[in-house]
Amino acid sequence: MPTPSxxxxxxxxxxxxxxxxxxxxxxxxxxxxxxxxxGYIFRGQDRGGAALxxxxxxxxxxxxxxxxxxxxxxxxxxxxxxxxxxxxAVQNLSMGGTFVVTPGATLYTYPRAERALGFRxxxxxxxxxxxxxxxxxxxxxxxxxxxxxxxxxxEVSAVYALALPSLGTELDFxxxxxxxxxxxxxxxxxxxxxxWGNYWQVGVSLPYQVSFRTKLVVGWTxxxxxxxxxxxxxxPRLADPRTASRGFASLGFSxxx
Numbered sequence: 047m048p049t050p051s052x053x054x055x056x057x058x059x060x061x062x063x064x065x066x067x068x069x070x071x072x073x074x075x076x077x078x079x080x081x082x083x084x085g086y087i088f089r090g091q092d093r094g095g096a097a098l099x100x101x102x103x104x105x106x107x108x109x110x111x112x113x114x115x116x117x118x119x120x121x122x123x124x125x126x127x128x129x130x131x132x133x134x135a136v137q138n139l140s141m142g143g144t145f146v147v148t149p150g151a152t153l154y155t156y157p158r159a160e161r162a163l164g165f166r167x168x169x170x171x172x173x174x175x176x177x178x179x180x181x182x183x184x185x186x187x188x189x190x191x192x193x194x195x196x197x198x199x200x201e202v203s204a205v206y207a208l209a210l211p212s213l214g215t216e217l218d219f220x221x222x223x224x225x226x227x228x229x230x231x232x233x234x235x236x237x238x239x240x241x242w243g244n245y246w247q248v249g250v251s252l253p254y255q256v257s258f259r260t261k262l263v264v265g266w267t268x269x270x271x272x273x274x275x276x277x278x279x280x281x282p283r284l285a286d287p288r289t290a291s292r293g294f295a296s297l298g299f300s301x302x303x
Contacts, residue, residue, distance in 0.1 A: 074106030081263070081298030086116060089199065089226060090245025090271020092290035094128070095120040108138040125288045127159035127166075144179040154192075164230065169194040182206060197228030215255065221248045230276075241286060243274025251296070260301045268293040 080100040086093040096119040103112035116130040136150035151172040159165035173190035183206045190199045201224030208217040223246040230239045251265030270291035277283040 074104060075302055076102070076104045077300055077302040078102050079298055079300040081296060082119075083294055083296045085292060085294030086118075087247070087269040087271075087290050087292070087294075089224060090243055090269070090274060090290070091286075091288040092125060093130075094118045094126045108140070109136070110138070111135040127156035129156065129158045131155045131157065144184075146177050148175040148177065149173070150175070152190075166194055171197075192228070195228045195230065197226055199224055199226040201225075215253055218251045218253065219249070220251075222246065239276055239278040241274070241276045243271055243286060243289065245269070245271045245274075259303070260299070263296075263298040263300065265296040265298070266293060267296065 078100070079102075080098070082096065082098055084096050086095075086097050086099070093116070098117045098119060099115065101112060101114045103110060105111075112134060114130075114132045114134070118126075118128060132152055132154050134150060134152045136148050139147045139149075141147055149172070151170070154169045154171065156165060156167050159167050161167070169192050171190050171192040173188055175186050175188035177184055177186035179185075183204050185202065185204045187200070187202045190201075191197065192199075201222055203220065203222040206219045208219065210216055223244070225242075225244045227240070227242045230241055247267055247269035249265060249267035251263050254262045254264075256262060268291075271286075271289035272291075274286035274289040275283040276286050
C-alpha cells in the first residue's frame, strides 16, 4: 500500500488539475504576478539572495489553485535547495460573519536540490487555517504538517490595509509568527535528526493601480529566525546554521484576466 508521502501528492495533483481546469473554464479569474526580491527567507531560514519570483493564481468562487516559483539570481549556497516551484490548492468555507475556514495543501518541489546534501526534491504539506477580522485586522492561525519532512508548523499571520484616499491607493501591512518541529534524514548520520525553532516577519507594501486589471507593488519585509536548533541522538543540540535575520525589498507586477 502506498505510504502517505507517496499517495497524497498523486491525489493532490489530480484534484489540482481538475479544479484548476474548472476554474479556468468557468466564470473564474486568473492572475499572473511576476516580481523580484532582494532576498528570500522561508520560516526563518535563509533561501538565498536576490531572486525572480512569480505567482499564477486561478480562482472560481471559494476555490483557489495555482503555482509559485522562485529562481535565484545569485548562487543559492550549500544551505539552500535553490530553484523552487510550488503548487497549491485551497477551499474557503464561510462560517458566518467574517470567519472563514480554509483547508489546503502545497506540493513543494526543488528540481535542482542536491540530494547528497540532505535536500528533498518534493515535499507535501496539507494545512488548515481559520481567519477572522478583528478591528479591521484579519488574523489567521494556521496549522500545517509536511508528511515528507515529518514537520509540524503552527503560524499566526495578520494583515491590515490603511487607505490613502488622497493618493488613490493604500498601505498594506502584514506580519506573521510561527514555530516548527521536524525530523530530518541527513546523509552520514544514523537515524533522523530533529530540528526546531521559531520565526517572525513584518512587512509593508504599496500597490499602484496602472489600469483596471494591472498594478505595480513595491514592498519591504524584515524576516527573522530565532531559537533554532538541530540535534542528533545524544549529541548536544547545535544552533541551526540556516537561520537568518534580515530585511529585503520587493518589486512586483500583477495582472488579472
